[in-house]
Amino acid sequence: MTLHRIVLGMIIGITLTATTAVRAEPIVTERHQVSLHTITDELNKPWGMAFLPTGDLLITEKAGTLRKVSLDGTISAPIPGVPAVVDAGQGGLLDVAVDPDFATNRWIYLSYSEADPAGGNGSSTAVMRAKLTDSGLQDGTVVFRAIPKYDRAAHFGSRLVFSPDGHLFITLGDRFTAKDDAQTLDSHHGKVVRILPDGSIPADNPFINTPGALPEIWSYGHRNVQGAAIHPTTGELWTAEHGPKGGDEINIPAAGKNYGWPVATYGVNYDDTIISERTHVEGTEQPHYYWVPSIAISNIMFYTGDQFPAWQGDLFVAALKGSQIARLDLEGERVMHEETLFADDIKQRIRDIEQGPDGYIYLITDDRAGRLIQIKPAS
Amino acid sequence: MTLHRIVLGMIIGITLTATTAVRAEPIVTERHQVSLHTITDELNKPWGMAFLPTGDLLITEKAGTLRKVSLDGTISAPIPGVPAVVDAGQGGLLDVAVDPDFATNRWIYLSYSEADPAGGNGSSTAVMRAKLTDSGLQDGTVVFRAIPKYDRAAHFGSRLVFSPDGHLFITLGDRFTAKDDAQTLDSHHGKVVRILPDGSIPADNPFINTPGALPEIWSYGHRNVQGAAIHPTTGELWTAEHGPKGGDEINIPAAGKNYGWPVATYGVNYDDTIISERTHVEGTEQPHYYWVPSIAISNIMFYTGDQFPAWQGDLFVAALKGSQIARLDLEGERVMHEETLFADDIKQRIRDIEQGPDGYIYLITDDRAGRLIQIKPAS
Numbered sequence: 001m002t003l004h005r006i007v008l009g010m011i012i013g014i015t016l017t018a019t020t021a022v023r024a025e026p027i028v029t030e031r032h033q034v035s036l037h038t039i040t041d042e043l044n045k046p047w048g049m050a051f052l053p054t055g056d057l058l059i060t061e062k063a064g065t066l067r068k069v070s071l072d073g074t075i076s077a078p079i080p081g082v083p084a085v086v087d088a089g090q091g092g093l094l095d096v097a098v099d100p101d102f103a104t105n106r107w108i109y110l111s112y113s114e115a116d117p118a119g120g121n122g123s124s125t126a127v128m129r130a131k132l133t134d135s136g137l138q139d140g141t142v143v144f145r146a147i148p149k150y151d152r153a154a155h156f157g158s159r160l161v162f163s164p165d166g167h168l169f170i171t172l173g174d175r176f177t178a179k180d181d182a183q184t185l186d187s188h189h190g191k192v193v194r195i196l197p198d199g200s201i202p203a204d205n206p207f208i209n210t211p212g213a214l215p216e217i218w219s220y221g222h223r224n225v226q227g228a229a230i231h232p233t234t235g236e237l238w239t240a241e242h243g244p245k246g247g248d249e250i251n252i253p254a255a256g257k258n259y260g261w262p263v264a265t266y267g268v269n270y271d272d273t274i275i276s277e278r279t280h281v282e283g284t285e286q287p288h289y290y291w292v293p294s295i296a297i298s299n300i301m302f303y304t305g306d307q308f309p310a311w312q313g314d315l316f317v318a319a320l321k322g323s324q325i326a327r328l329d330l331e332g333e334r335v336m337h338e339e340t341l342f343a344d345d346i347k348q349r350i351r352d353i354e355q356g357p358d359g360y361i362y363l364i365t366d367d368r369a370g371r372l373i374q375i376k377p378a379s
Numbered sequence: 380m381t382l383h384r385i386v387l388g389m390i391i392g393i394t395l396t397a398t399t400a401v402r403a404e405p406i407v408t409e410r411h412q413v414s415l416h417t418i419t420d421e422l423n424k425p426w427g428m429a430f431l432p433t434g435d436l437l438i439t440e441k442a443g444t445l446r447k448v449s450l451d452g453t454i455s456a457p458i459p460g461v462p463a464v465v466d467a468g469q470g471g472l473l474d475v476a477v478d479p480d481f482a483t484n485r486w487i488y489l490s491y492s493e494a495d496p497a498g499g500n501g502s503s504t505a506v507m508r509a510k511l512t513d514s515g516l517q518d519g520t521v522v523f524r525a526i527p528k529y530d531r532a533a534h535f536g537s538r539l540v541f542s543p544d545g546h547l548f549i550t551l552g553d554r555f556t557a558k559d560d561a562q563t564l565d566s567h568h569g570k571v572v573r574i575l576p577d578g579s580i581p582a583d584n585p586f587i588n589t590p591g592a593l594p595e596i597w598s599y600g601h602r603n604v605q606g607a608a609i610h611p612t613t614g615e616l617w618t619a620e621h622g623p624k625g626g627d628e629i630n631i632p633a634a635g636k637n638y639g640w641p642v643a644t645y646g647v648n649y650d651d652t653i654i655s656e657r658t659h660v661e662g663t664e665q666p667h668y669y670w671v672p673s674i675a676i677s678n679i680m681f682y683t684g685d686q687f688p689a690w691q692g693d694l695f696v697a698a699l700k701g702s703q704i705a706r707l708d709l710e711g712e713r714v715m716h717e718e719t720l721f722a723d724d725i726k727q728r729i730r731d732i733e734q735g736p737d738g739y740i741y742l743i744t745d746d747r748a749g750r751l752i753q754i755k756p757a758s
Contacts, residue, residue: 030625030647030671031658246409266716268409279410279689286710292409292718310658331665334713337645339671 026378029327030339031310033378036346040073043370048095048111048159049352049362053103057354058132059364059372060110062092066137069372071356081130081137085112086123089153090173094125095352097160097168099197106131107197111158111170114145122149124188125156125172129197143168143199144216146188150175155189159228159299164235167194167202169218171225171239179262182221185213190261192225192239192253194218206256219253221284223261227300232313234333238288240300240317243267246292250300250317251285252333260284266292289328289335296320298366299352305359307377316341320349320366346373405757408706409718410689412757415725419452422749427474427490427538428731428741432482436733437511438743438751439489441471445516448751450735460509460516464491465502468532469552473504476539476547478576485510486576490537490549493524501528503567504535504551508576522547522578523595525567529554534568538607538678543614546573546581548597550604550618558641561600564592569640571604571618571632573597585635598632600663602640606679611692613712617667619679619696622646625671629679629696630664631712639663645671668707668714675699677745678731684738686756695720699728699745725752 026033045062049069052058057069064085065078085093091113099107107129114126124147130140155173162168174182174190182190185207193216196202207213218237227240231252239251241259247267251259264281280286291297298318303311317326323346329337348365356362361375405412424441428448431437436448443464444457464472470492478486486508493505503526509519534552541547553561553569561569564586572595575581586592597616606619610631618630620638626646630638643660659665670676677697682690696705702725708716727744735741740754 030645266409287715289714290708290716292716329669335668336666336714337669337671338717 027342027345029341032308034308034375035378036342037374037376039071039372039374040069040075041369041371042075043067043069043364043372044368045092045366046364046370046372047093047351047366049354049364049372050096050098050108051354051357052098055357057362057372058096058098058108060093060096061370062094063087064093064112066093066096066110071374079132079136081140082110083112083126083128083140083142084115086115086153088113088123091123091153091156094156094158095160097162100162100166102132106133108132108137109143109160109168109197111156111160113153113156114142116149120149121151123151123153124149124175125158125170127158127160127168127170129199141199143197144170144193144195146172147214148187150178150189152177155224157225159226159239161228161230161237162197163194163230163237166197168197169194169228169237171228172222173224173226174222174261176224179223182223182261183258183263185210185217185220188214188216190222191216191220192218192222192228192237204255218255219251219257219259221259221261221263222251222253223247223265227297227317229300229302229315231333232302232304238300238302238315240297242296243290243292243294246294248291248294248297249287250289250315250328252288254285258284259287266290267294268292288333291326295322295324295326296349298350301353301355301361303355303361305355307359308361316353316361318350318353318363320351323347323350323365325350325353325363406721406724408720411687413687413754414757415721416753416755418450418751418753419448419454420748420750421454422446422448422743422751423747424471424745425743425749425751426472426730426745428733428743428751429475429477429487430733430736431477434736436741436751437475437477437487439472439475440749441473442466443472443491445472445475445489450753458511458515460519461489462491462505462507462519462521463494465494465532467492467502470502470532470535473535473537474539476541479541479545481511485512487511487516488522488539488547488576490535490539492532492535493521495528499528500530502530502532503528503554504537504549506537506539506547506549508578520578522576523549523572523574525551526593527566529557529568531556534603536604538605538618540607540609540616541576542573542609542616545576547576548573548607548616550607551601552603552605553601553640555603558602561602561640562637562642564589564596564599567593567595569601570595570599571597571601571607571616583634597634598630598636598638600638600640600642601630601632602626602644606676606696608679608681608694610712611681611683617679617681617694619676621675622669622671622673625673627670627673627676628666629668629694629707631667633664637663638666645669646673647671667712670705674701674703674705675728677729680732680734680740682734682740684734686738687740695732695740697729697732697742699730702726702729702744704729704732704742
């Protein structure tokens, strides 16, 4: 199997050296004409990706494999040393992040649904840190483990992003049936947590001195946060979370704040009736922006590159539903405009979006023939 | 003709005492289920409306008639005393406003395209103030007259709104072919102006001491401002303007600020190519919110009533294109969400939107069988 993938990867590397355009003609958007190029369609339900300083990508596949993918389409064999994951429902191997000091310390971070070490059917989100070496991951340590475990395969979050001051944010889900956990501080579910890269707790975390509260918690009242990015000028964390039907949210989670789920929501029932009249509840924060109906946000990305000058500073919101990207034109932090990109051009759910060191934009699609797509200016 | 209309109005008044639902079934929106009722469809290209303290409406018809319309569907004969208008293209009798102290002073205000008093084919936007009496308008005086006149039947603006401190804002257009006038202070075109109700100039207007500048000017760099409303808590003026193709804007015009047209715009050409790369030009303000493609905004309204509690504080943006209303859910001044209302329910261009003293929402449609529509909670 491994050999098969290596050989397959070599073939792909050869046949796709010139990448394949998804559509031949340029796609006209409001501010740029672009083209989409498939670098590979040989990924098996990829979930997260992160660029290495070499310009190669690390890409997770949900079933539990981590691969290095080059922009010429070469896909590595599975990298050894990945933790065991519970590949069920929405769980599995999820996000990957590269340490800001990777060039010197070689640390990478993986989020995943982890079986209960004590046995049983429960699982929850965990984060492993390990060193990426030529022979695989080494020195793997679990630096975060969400509690409690639940026997439920939904709403694990989870994105991993580093703040400019070196903290690791981990975004989590409410585990669906345990949604009330989002409002209690003795559970990690429905939270954004903030740790130091070695798993220790920052001394200025908001609940570190609150009796009964888990010290990793940064913000709470979230549903299922699968998108996260750092604003390029403010340095603040921005997150995206799935609503039920409707109520997908962008938030700018501040230390110790409650973002309302499930006591306040813009989400509605699947028959379009209202879940709750309460969109505003005292002590909870309004979303920064929201969608009804849901677009099912996977990840978000601020664009800062030179390839698309008119998109600089904009927030790109990748969506599973409609295979679209919402471009939010921001003035400061304020949304001035939303453009829907690629609604007719990509026929797979978009699972992650990242800016490359080359200034192009990269997508992965959530499919057993999952694609890595490169967005370039149309030539 | 007048008698015909009176008789017709009486008949309508009888037949429509129970208003006619545009659609039988309730319309499900995100936060409220509503029904639309046609109070009358006997208006001839209505343009502006304003509620009198009695609960009746004054409604302008573009060709030059002003009528009183009751909510039982009774339409009055034309009210005598309306100024002569140039009914051509986008020009004619435009907006109507009722003085905040109408109950004691009986003043109303009409904006319209006025022929050049000196002769010739030129016209421009003017505003008359007159007293509404049982025998028609009396003591009519032109309190504002835009200069220069142009022989062009496009982009007159114009909405009339009173600020809480008693100033009258008049929103104007760039006269289309004279768009560069929007950037010069020696012309009223492409401006928002601010006067006292008698036409005198407020002592704190921003350009009152600027040599060569017209003292009525409040803000500049606008294209064609046909929407205006006062924010219910800040008391600030909000405006809406038409872009070319794309670039319809909401602005919060501040004293002396330049809103960029035509040097900066999000509008695009009709073949979707870019007019200008310049959306940001130093010294000009970004829009508060914008649309690409255009929805062709007619008027805007903040909802503050009790009939639709979940809509309180929202901005309703009526559009000619698509016969839609955009509901902007605001948190403070920030747009959190946009909902499109009634895209399939009203098959005429929506020309004005107002909240009634009863808390219902009223629309007029721009048609020779123009309708007055009442929006109520679905029973």
